[in-house]
Amino acid sequence: MSSLTVDEAPQAASHVHYLNVKFGVKSWLFTTDHKRIALLYLASITFFFFVGGAAAVLMRLHLLTPGGLLVEPATYNKLFTVHGILMVFFFLIPAIPAVLGNFLVPMMIGARDLAFPKLNLLSWYVYILGGLFTLYAVVAGGVDTGWTFYTPYSSTYSNSHVIAAALGIFITGFSSILTGLNFIVTIHKMRAPGLTWFRLPLFIWAIYATSIIFILGTPVLAITIVLVALERLFHIGVFDPALGGDPILFQHMFWFYSHPAVYIMILPGMGVESELITCFSRKKIFGYKFVAMSSLGIALLGFLVWGHHMFVSGQSMYAGMVFSILSYLVAVPSAVKVFNWTATLYKGSISYDAPMLYALGFIGLFTMGGVTGMFLASLGVNVHVHDTYFVIAHFHYIMVGGMVMAYLGGIHFWWPKISGRMYPQGWARFAALVIFVGFNLTFFPQYILGFLGMPRRYAVYPAEFQVLNVMSSAGASILGVGYLIPLIYFIWSMRYGPVASANPWNAKGLEWQTPSPPPTENFEEIPVVTEEAYDYPVREAQVA
Amino acid sequence: MQPGFSLSPEQASTIAPHVDHLFYFLTGVTGFFAILVFMLIFVFAIKYRRRSEDEIPVKVHEPMALETAWIGIPFGLMLIMFGWGAWIYYQDYNPPAGAFEVFVVGKQWMWKLQHPEGKREINELHVPIGVPIKLVMTSQDVIHDFFIPAFRVKQDVLPGRYTELWFKATKPGRYHLFCAQYCGTDHAHMGGWIVVMEPREYQRWLSGGEAGETMEQAGRRLFQQYACTSCHFEDNTGRCPSLRGLYHSQVKLVGGQTVTADENYIRESILDPNAKIVAGYSPVMPTFKGQISEEGILQIIAYIKSLKSPERMSAGK
The missing domain is CATH 1.10.760.10 (Cytochrome c-like domain)
Structure with a gap:
């Protein structure tokens, strides 16, 4: 579907740019241009997003009736596993860093490419290789461990293609590490003259914080997965008590990566949010340093809260208490961001262009996800709602309501720069609305389901939960349609969309000071930066 | 549990009202802030909408006091949420002395339970009201989780070690028992019922059916059978x-x-x-x-x- 991107260069833009400088499949598969690699990622993550989404649609259809409508429990288990694995490892984690990050990091800091262009291309191939292993696992019969691979189920008891799927995730991890490394070096060494750290766009700060987590966290996941595979293949006792191992050890290692991974998924979204809010209210961000530092705060504190996934796992009561208070601590920087974004709107000049609708939707949904995190961090309540639909609703509000909204907002914002074309505003606003409504209808009822006690990962459920499940399934169908609309008009716009100017939103930021689409080397001349980020014109208040 | 539509689960244990009070407190406090943010966004988006293309916004000051306030106030409230939650968690972890013990073994995909008097149950647990019950639990295979929503208690059940969970039921009835930790194909079917009875009824239930050995008697028999007595002298x-x-x-x-x-x-x-x-x-x-x-x-x-x-x-x- 999105591979159309590859073949069709916009014709109307007359200058030579990265899309029309060369044609043919080879020019894409061997490109080292960060912008073309971003598009390779865009096509691949879009593919995985719709495969993972299809699994979700099947699950929601299945759950229309208490006894299950469509599939056997074994198949249902494989559906939620493939949904989780594809969405987490092949969509959410790479989405903003590898697509928007790749495209924008050099452009925003006034560089001609990333520090290591060939490494960047390698990241994509590694990602695709990992994806192929995972797809093989799905096609060969599926995996049924859940994306969390809890032992000893995954290492000993499951009769599904655990090794292939685990290998896929292991391999893809290297893609994250390479991308993170590339961004860190680029941001340190290749900023344009005058672009000091505190003049950087907040998107760069967010990507920088994310890259730190990529590099520090991903190796731990890789080790954990290798250990699961070794135990499964050679019965080396690490996690299975029957072999002398400790199943809780797996959870510690898994969440030591996978909790920070949650911030890998949301931090770049927060970065995009800061770009959108400022541009569409024509205001400097409120509290620049607080927003920038809160990204680093989240990245560092995020490594200290993994135990909040284990409040009922059998860890000690005191460990539970320490992880609870640390979890509240990590909530503070997120709250700071929400308040600063809201304050940025104050006395701004707010337009309702499509990217802004996604941005405003992001604040609302992310806030909902954030405050329900307060429930989960509270030990006494956690015990009740742990492993129920409350948790499902919470992280979908963050991951889908937050991250996917920000991602779509970002795509809508930078699409004119990426493709050189505009898309139909009316349709884009309509899609934002459909997604917002569909999302809330899908996931809000799940909070109540969780409070009522419906456990997650259930192929069948007691009859009293049906009304809420039907509401959720109805919402999912609306949400599914909502996601298809942008796919259609973006593809349409590549051929038929009006030609975009260099800076259609009158935005600040170096990426808007070069033609749309940009030339291969991004800038005719490396810009010199003399002002702070988001330095939109202001007037002095009249003295009353 | 009666079928039908309800927005809150039944309260049937001593800890349940505590959990619910905290839950409603959290709903109130976080709801206030969430609605505040939504209202501000809504009001700002309308009041400060772009009226002309060449509009220039007025300069806004960024008072440090505001940043401090929205770091400090939420964190203060979070400390309350933490303390209150930790207090309930402490009670979850510490069964009262003399709690009545029931032994639980989970396996794919059923629960096996045994009362000290020897009575065995599968996927069902009968307990009297007003008596603290402590479950000592282990698993034969993978990780399971013993979850009784009406009691607001939940605990993972691990292979190779014991975990504990306790409750004191307050209301007679039949309540869902769920396995809450994903454990394979029939995870969703690994449930059953907790039957809470008046003490007299419970005694009647306990004395009904085949008597069998008590856990203690069975243990003594095994102790001799495995020749433990040949080394562990009294x-x-x-x-x-x-x-x-x-x-x-x-x-x-x-x-x-x-x-x-x-x-x-x-x-x-x-x-x-x-x-x-x-x-x-x-x-x-x-x-x-x-x-x-x-x-x-x-x-x-x-x-x-x-x-x-x-x-x-x-x-x-």
Whole structure:
């Protein structure tokens, strides 16, 4: 579907740019241009997003009736596993860093490419290789461990293609590490003259914080997965008590990566949010340093809260208490961001262009996800709602309501720069609305389901939960349609969309000071930066 | 649980109202802030909408006090949420002394339970109201989780060790029992019912059906069957320490450490005897790993717990 991107260069833009400088499949598969690699990622993550989404649609259809409508429990288990694995490892984690990050990091800091262009291309191939292993696992019969691979189920008891799927995730991890490394070096060494750290766009700060987590966290996941595979293949006792191992050890290692991974998924979204809010209210961000530092705060504190996934796992009561208070601590920087974004709107000049609708939707949904995190961090309540639909609703509000909204907002914002074309505003606003409504209808009822006690990962459920499940399934169908609309008009716009100017939103930021689409080397001349980020014109208040 | 539509789960244990009060407190506080943010966005988006393309916004000051306030106030409230939640968690972790024990073994995909009186149940647990019940739980295969929404309690059930969960039921009725930790194909079917009864009815239920051995009696039989008695003499003259008064005592180990003899310690000593050697003894005990079922180990533990010895108990303290 999105591979159309590859073949069709916009014709109307007359200058030579990265899309029309060369044609043919080879020019894409061997490109080292960060912008073309971003598009390779865009096509691949879009593919995985719709495969993972299809699994979700099947699950929601299945759950229309208490006894299950469509599939056997074994198949249902494989559906939620493939949904989780594809969405987490092949969509959410790479989405903003590898697509928007790749495209924008050099452009925003006034560089001609990333520090290591060939490494960047390698990241994509590694990602695709990992994806192929995972797809093989799905096609060969599926995996049924859940994306969390809890032992000893995954290492000993499951009769599904655990090794292939685990290998896929292991391999893809290297893609994250390479991308993170590339961004860190680029941001340190290749900023344009005058672009000091505190003049950087907040998107760069967010990507920088994310890259730190990529590099520090991903190796731990890789080790954990290798250990699961070794135990499964050679019965080396690490996690299975029957072999002398400790199943809780797996959870510690898994969440030591996978909790920070949650911030890998949301931090770049927060970065995009800061770009959108400022541009569409024509205001400097409120509290620049607080927003920038809160990204680093989240990245560092995020490594200290993994135990909040284990409040009922059998860890000690005191460990539970320490992880609870640390979890509240990590909530503070997120709250700071929400308040600063809201304050940025104050006395701004707010337009309702499509990217802004996604941005405003992001604040609302992310806030909902954030405050329900307060429930989960509270030990006494956690015990009740742990492993129920409350948790499902919470992280979908963050991951889908937050991250996917920000991602779509970002795509809508930078699409004119990426493709050189505009898309139909009316349709884009309509899609934002459909997604917002569909999302809330899908996931809000799940909070109540969780409070009522419906456990997650259930192929069948007691009859009293049906009304809420039907509401959720109805919402999912609306949400599914909502996601298809942008796919259609973006593809349409590549051929038929009006030609975009260099800076259609009158935005600040170096990426808007070069033609749309940009030339291969991004800038005719490396810009010199003399002002702070988001330095939109202001007037002095009249003295009353 | 009656069918129909409800927005809050039934409250049927002493801890349930505490959890719900905290839940509603959290809903109130976080709801206030969430609605505040939504209102501000809504008001700002309308009041400050772009009226002309060349509009220039007025300069806004960024008072430090505001940043401090929205860091400090939420964090202060979060400390309350933490403390309140931790207080409930503390109670979850500490069953009252003298709680009535029931033993639980989870396996793919069923729950096996045994009362101390010997009565066995599958996927169902009968308990009286007003009596604290402590479940001592383990799994035969993968990780499961014992979850009773109406009681607001939940605890993972692990292979290779014991975890505990306790509750005091307050309202007669039938309540859902769910497995909350994903455990494979029929995870969603690994549930059952908790039947809460008036004490008199419970006694009637307990005495009905086949009597069988109590857990303690079964444990004593196994203790003899596996020839434990040939080394563990009651008067401490054997090659191995006497087990009288062992439960909950402080045991001195070779190397000077001290451990509390709880269920996990006894279990480990049966399955991996050399892991912790009692001071003054040699590692002569063979492992019984793979020879005794999980239920059998629980019965032996019940028997060892029954071996009371006043003098050693006081010496241990």
